[in-house]
Amino acid sequence: MENLFISQFNDKHIGDDGAVIYHKKGKWVYSSDSFFEDVHFRADWLSLEQIASKAMLVNISDAVVMNARPKYALLNVAIPSSYDKTQLIDLANGFKKIAKKFAIQIIGGDTISNDKLHISITLISKSKNPTYRTGATTGDIVCYTGDIGSVKTDLDRLLNGQKIDKQSKFIAPQLRAKFFKKIAKYVRSAIDISDGLGFELERLSRIDDIGFKFTTDICQHNMCSGEEYEILFTINPKHKDKVQHIAHEQGVKLNFFAVVSGGKYRHECREHHF
Amino acid sequence: MENLFISQFNDKHIGDDGAVIYHKKGKWVYSSDSFFEDVHFRADWLSLEQIASKAMLVNISDAVVMNARPKYALLNVAIPSSYDKTQLIDLANGFKKIAKKFAIQIIGGDTISNDKLHISITLISKSKNPTYRTGATTGDIVCYTGDIGSVKTDLDRLLNGQKIDKQSKFIAPQLRAKFFKKIAKYVRSAIDISDGLGFELERLSRIDDIGFKFTTDICQHNMCSGEEYEILFTINPKHKDKVQHIAHEQGVKLNFFAVVSGGKYRHECREHHF
Numbered sequence: 160m161e162n163l164f165i166s167q168f169n170d171k172h173i174g175d176d177g178a179v180i181y182h183k184k185g186k187w188v189y190s191s192d193s194f195f196e197d198v199h200f201r202a203d204w205l206s207l208e209q210i211a212s213k214a215m216l217v218n219i220s221d222a223v224v225m226n227a228r229p230k231y232a233l234l235n236v237a238i239p240s241s242y243d244k245t246q247l248i249d250l251a252n253g254f255k256k257i258a259k260k261f262a263i264q265i266i267g268g269d270t271i272s273n274d275k276l277h278i279s280i281t282l283i284s285k286s287k288n289p290t291y292r293t294g295a296t297t298g299d300i301v302c303y304t305g306d307i308g309s310v311k312t313d314l315d316r317l318l319n320g321q322k323i324d325k326q327s328k329f330i331a332p333q334l335r336a337k338f339f340k341k342i343a344k345y346v347r348s349a350i351d352i353s354d355g356l357g358f359e360l361e362r363l364s365r366i367d368d369i370g371f372k373f374t375t376d377i378c379q380h381n382m383c384s385g386e387e388y389e390i391l392f393t394i395n396p397k398h399k400d401k402v403q404h405i406a407h408e409q410g411v412k413l414n415f416f417a418v419v420s421g422g423k424y425r426h427e428c429r430e431h432h433f
Numbered sequence: 434m435e436n437l438f439i440s441q442f443n444d445k446h447i448g449d450d451g452a453v454i455y456h457k458k459g460k461w462v463y464s465s466d467s468f469f470e471d472v473h474f475r476a477d478w479l480s481l482e483q484i485a486s487k488a489m490l491v492n493i494s495d496a497v498v499m500n501a502r503p504k505y506a507l508l509n510v511a512i513p514s515s516y517d518k519t520q521l522i523d524l525a526n527g528f529k530k531i532a533k534k535f536a537i538q539i540i541g542g543d544t545i546s547n548d549k550l551h552i553s554i555t556l557i558s559k560s561k562n563p564t565y566r567t568g569a570t571t572g573d574i575v576c577y578t579g580d581i582g583s584v585k586t587d588l589d590r591l592l593n594g595q596k597i598d599k600q601s602k603f604i605a606p607q608l609r610a611k612f613f614k615k616i617a618k619y620v621r622s623a624i625d626i627s628d629g630l631g632f633e634l635e636r637l638s639r640i641d642d643i644g645f646k647f648t649t650d651i652c653q654h655n656m657c658s659g660e661e662y663e664i665l666f667t668i669n670p671k672h673k674d675k676v677q678h679i680a681h682e683q684g685v686k687l688n689f690f691a692v693v694s695g696g697k698y699r700h701e702c703r704e705h706h707f
Contacts, residue, residue, distance in 0.1 A: 167525030251441030
């Protein structure tokens with residue numbers, strides 16, 4: 160459904176995690192993501208500070224994967240009118256904590272009263288050399304960072320009324336900002352894993368009319384685990400050693416699991432939102 | 434409630450209709466506004482094209498009143514999953530129609546499924562000389578454009594289950610873009626009337642620690658009519674003739690109704706959202 164809506168707008172900037180605009184000096188990347196109660200989370204799953212922090216992180220993830228440094232944020236926040244002062248401050252603290260950590264200035268936005276907590280954030284980021292989703296080339300090796308699968312496990316726990324650990328990536332996505340910045344010059348195409356590895360591979364497949372020859376089996380559970388916010392990228396194999404060296408330095412686990420080939424790839428996951 | 438939340442972020446850019454960022458060449462104005470079903474409108478009041486158009490217009494209003502020209506838009510749209518193809522196209526057409534009219538490029542955003550239609554738009558605008566809310570000075574004459582009051586009348590009609598005219602400003606706000614661009618150099622402070630003239634006067638009063646001496650009586654109904662999207666501005670009285678001349682040329686009605694004075698102003702309206 161969203162695809163039909165998006166296809167009505169045929170602007171060349173649409174299709175990446177952010178839109179790159181060339182100004183006279185430098186390139187600016189604009190990205191925007193929504194984080195809605197009862198779409199992305201339930202109110203009793205996370206504290207308000209965790210919700211605001213995660214809303215920021217999933218937006219910053221878009222900038223990171225485009226090799227852009229977020230500088231400014233606009234927050235559109237629809238707030239339940241039942242919230243008391245402490246809740247409002249907790250919510251604000253979540254935004255501020257992450258903004259401070261990533262040196263982002265919160266410059267404006269809009270707040271309204273609503274029945275549910277709905278957050279949309281726009282980030283304005285700067286990049287000398289943006290990386291894009293498009294660009295994967297036959298023969299490229301395909302890699303994702305970190306471990307995937309735990310977010311689906313934790314989401315299933317939450318849906319069953321169980322608790323999850325505070326360190327869960329469902330609560331606090333681990334962005335690989337420093338690592339990606341260092342490897343960006345070797346990267347041919349990149350996307351963050353927001354809907355699940357399978358979904359993102361299908362996106363790359365459709366954009367560049369490519370397929371993937373798997374060198375490692377990835378189980379369905381991991382393939383369909385959304386909101387991992389790990390990075391999926393492809394590189395020319397000649398850069399593999401350099402990229403692995405940087406990953407080692409930065410303490411980031413890499414999983415080379417496929418090679419870009421002809422053909423096409425279609426995922427076998429269900430839509431992951433509850 | 435929103436004020437308490439906003440007060441947690443003490444960035445110098447917050448407080449205007451948009452945030453002005455000085456780049457090496459030129460100034461960019463970033464503004465963001467939400468337009469939510471059951472907060473700003475009910476689904477049976479407007480067609481989907483009208484809803485999308487109005488969401489764009491109320492955002493463009495922020496840029497207009499800062500003397501900025503919108504260039505790019507990011508759309509965050511939460512769409513009810515019940516919508517069929519025709520509805521999605523109608524919705525998209527509303528965004529596209531206004532984008533075309535104002536030469537705005539829709540460069541990205543985010544779409545999600547939701548129970549209600551929730552739209553947040555971020556505009557990226559350019560300005561050589563932005564106008565701000567702050568700056569009103571004792572002795573300035575205070576003016577608003579157009580006629581106010583009809584939007585409250587129409588909103589009351591809708592709340593009573595009656596129909597309103599397609600030309601209603603509740604459906605299609607009338608922006609005064611060309612007029613305001615021409616008078617901007619004479620303007621000392623400006624704000625668009627989104628919450629009602631009374632609310633906006635109180636905002637100016639609080640920002641610059643000023644009051645208003647009324648030269649014309651404005652009835653409570655008009656004072657408290659929200660979503661007018663007319664422009665409230667102050668000028669040095671010596672520019673009055675020039676501004677009136679431009680208004681006459683552009684076919685814009687002006688209402689000079691007060692003079693900036695000492696003291697303070699507090700509105701006597703109820704919150705206007707239903």
